[in-house]
Amino acid sequence: MPKTVCIVGAGPSGLVAAKSLLHDVPPGTFDVTIFDAQSRTGGLWPSKKDDNDGLIHPLMVANQSRHTVQFSDLTWPDDSPELPRAWQIGRYLDRYLETYCKDAKLKLGTRVEKTEASESGWKVWTRSSDGVDEKHVFDLLLVASGYFGKPAIPSCLPENPEIPIVHSSRYRDLKGLLGKTNQKGSKILVVGGQMSGVEIAGTIATHLSSAVNSPGTSPIENSDTYSVHHIIQQPVWVVPLFLSPKPSSSAPPFLPLDMGSYNMANRLQPLINTQGHISEDAAKRLHSLYQVTLGTDQSNYSSALAITPQDTHKPPFLAVSDTYMDFVRSGLIKVSRGKLESLQGQKATISPSGDKITDIAAVVLATGFEASSSISFLPPAAQDAISLSSSDLTNTVALGFHGTYHPSINNLGFVGFYRSPYWGVMEMQARFVTAIWAAGGRYSPSLPQSIKEALGKDTSIERTIGLRTDPRASQFPMGDYLWLMQEFGTALGLNRLEKGNTLNMDILTPARYPSKSASKEQQAETAKSLKQTETTAWAGLTAGKFVARAVFRSLLGEWKLERQLISKLPSHPSGHFSGTAKFLLRRGTRDGREAEFDRLGPDGDPGLEYLYVEEGDFKANNGLTFRATRRYIWRYNEANDKLSVWFAKTDDQKRADYLFHQIDFEVPEYDLNKESDNARGWFAKSGHMCIDDYYDVKYEFHFQAVNLKDWRLGYTVKGPQKDYTIDGVYTRV
Structure with a gap:
């Protein structure tokens, strides 16, 4: 009899988990059911340009290239953009579902309300969108419900604000934020200075610039009177979507930013983890690398964004935007250092300076998400076991072997429940959980020796809990993609495929770690994916592409x-x-x-x-x-x-x-x-x-x-x- 598996979440993590359970082990090993509260698959990623109900703008450009935003055995169409938009990623996931997950039972519009663990399995209570309650019983429970539970809202905001306040995940356009008719105020305040803050400030500034400079009628009245005011707590390095492996040249070649970041030729082998705790020496090296990469300390854009010598001993923070820095230089975006202390009427106060920002028309909160609500369906004992923290937005849960399990709960697994969910790591997590369950559990004598050794050396739980109080914690505690892929590859006994003919680049993509049980069709997809990456790298390095x-x-x-x-x-x-x-x-x-x-x-x-x-x-x-x-x-x-x-x-x-x-x-x-x-x-x-x-x-x-x-x-x-x-x-x- 196959083991029954309940997967909570039909986003990338849930789909790759289903694929692994269905294809990486002998057929009939697992019987898979996927629940998702949304009416569509894809999780964060919509598959239509006009799907505005999710947490991501369908037209948002991904900050990773298609060579990273993919799984090992399904390529993007050759004519796809190097950096796809959100709705195109949703289409990719639709293809992935059709290719690999058709044998899973898919229950959309069905929210998992509660679960209860027992020695033999899990009881799962669900509620459909039309109010039908059901109880199910499964042998295994896999959590793929995502890191983005609900928006984190600062407590300093008024209960009944006089001006519009929206979370960055809900911003779509100027008209939706400001309304068609002219209203009081001329400043759009963006609160939050990390990835989403820089991205949304650049997006709003782009919309304002377009409203002013496009032919025809503007979507809002008096569009030329508005500007963006951005509050950040510390300066961040803002990198564009394409970087150069030769920044010293006046005629540098360009590649998508992740190709350089995931170039193993720049790292000593075997890899050691560069994320988590960042020492002062490591911080200085990283700041120096970013300054060379960008050719500036950012003081030529704004003193508020300058990375000064006093900043370089602190762990660096990065954000990605093609437009933000030059809009700051032009004055359309104005930057203030500090923290939002209060908002009264149209006036914001920043601490510790006490500076005031007046004449505010609307507020956009780029304050991130708290992930604890994504697993509120777990029983209290399980939440205690995984050290669930609603206050720590980065290290929300403490899980073993890089976010995949907890040793006290044998029939519970996790995929994608961490920040920086690069797709290759999600796929590796899914394979790891699948391998353990297929062997009969972590204590089964049939568990592969490589996994036993990996579990014996693992300190992920202690490390996660320690980072919660570490003042030198990195921006993304699990952000070393190359090291994580190496760790999972070693544990799973997967051999990394040799690099293609890409000069001095050794670019890691999910296709470099194909499944041992890959079919001929999957192998063909992997080969095509590797060829696409090689072709892109050659074109950028030798032919002036980009x-x-x-x-x-x-x-x-x-x-x-x-x-x-x-x-x-x-x-x-x-x-x-x-x-x-x-x-x-x-x-x-x-x-x-x-x-x-x-x-x-x-x-x-x-x-x-x-x-x-x-x-x-x-x-x-x-x-x-x-x-x-x-x-x-x-x-x-x-x-x-x-x-x-x-x-x-x-x-x-x-x-x-x-x-x-x-x-x-x-x-x-x-x-x-x-x-x-x-x-x-x-x-x-x-x-x-x-x-x-x-x-x-x-x-x-x-x-x-x-x-x-x-x-x-x-x-x-x-x-x-x-x-x-x-x-x-x-x-x-």
Whole structure:
């Protein structure tokens, strides 16, 4: 008779647990039932662009690439973006369910209300969305209900606020936050300075920028009067979604940020855990690494975000955003250091400074989640055994062998119940629990020797409890992905597949640890996944892929522009232009590319674009001076990794008219193994025939690590009535 298993949660953790129980052991070993309170699978991840009922905005871009946000035996489609959006991750999970979990009994819209343990198994009480109560009996209980139980709300907030207050997980757009009609206040206050705080502040600023700079009617009135005010308790390193393995170069290559983070070539073997307790020496090394990676201590953006020498002895904190830092530089986001002490009416008080923020229109709380409610269905004895803590949002439960079990409860397992739930680790956790249960339990004589040894050495419970009072605890106590994968691989006796041909990169992905029992179809998926990672790495390291995206991201904000014009015709005077160029971010528009939008269909992603506004004074060599302005639309197409520049319409200068030119980058010759190579920046070129005039366009982009330091744009124009050259230099204001 198969052992019956109750899985609570149908998100990534629950689905990979079901797959492991059904496919990693002989058929018929387990009979699996999955309960989820939601009406769909996917957990946090919606599978539709308009599904706004969950805890994640369906259009949110993942901060890990598709090479990490996947399981070992199901690849992403080749045309998927490197960094998928939330709804696309939900679609991936739909495919995973259909491929591997069809033999599980799936009970959606059914909440597990209570459980009761016995020597022989578990009694489970459920309630359906239409109010039907049922009692079930299972041999085994697996908790995959997630770390995001309910939003953590500060106690300092008023019971009946005068202004809207929402948790960051519920923010969707400006209209939903502020309403259509104008209301009092002009500042959107974001509270919370870690991952979600930086992300949501950047998102709201992007929405505000788009509302102001897009053609047509704004979704809110007086959108140009709003700004974002962000309260942080300490500075964090803010990294963009694409980083460079060669930050010393003026023409650095780029890869998705996790490819560098999960490069085992940068670590000594065998790996040792780098997370948990962070010593002062380790903190200084990490701060130094981040500063080299970003090319800045962040003081050039804001003194509130600067990582000073006094900060470098503390454990570092990271956040991810493509837009946050440059919106801070531009002033659309203003940063205050401290803690929200109180909110009265439209006024917030920050401690310990006592500073006031007035004229607040709305508050967005990026204060995280408390996970204890996710397992409130466990009996009190079980909650006591796992040392459940509702006050410690990071180390909520104390579980054995990296979050998988507790030694006092033999028939209870956990998958994905920790922060930083990288999918490879979830899959390993599921395999570990499956292997123990398939062997008959932790004390069974048939338990594999490698697992016995791993359990004998394990100190996860003591370590977790110790970190609760450790002032030097890391941001993510279980955040060393490479080490965790090594630990599980050793315990499970899984051999890591050799790396592909990716130069000096040894990128760890879930596909590097395939299941021993993988079918031919699964093996084919694993091979395809490894090939996708290899192809992406090669394209980034040797072919200039993602440079256009890095340039596009780094253009955001204001630049000082000095341009020299030399004309060979007396009808067009030579002279010098001095002024500014602003790249104003907004949601992608249809203008000029209607056919492309139609091909995208309802699931298409218009991406982002810039309204380019140039203003200044042109002083001709003949002494004449006049005010000059130009407008263009700059676009990045993720599908073909191309930047393009479009003319703006003369009668509506927020709208694109027709294509000016597409920018083609030239790949420099450099040695990735050399320490420094600053001979040149990224060169790019283009050409465009405008009626009778030909524009020969040349660019040169100089990076300082991941950010543009300065760049040049020059072109020669020849035609029946034009013969001139332009050379412009852009430097940061």
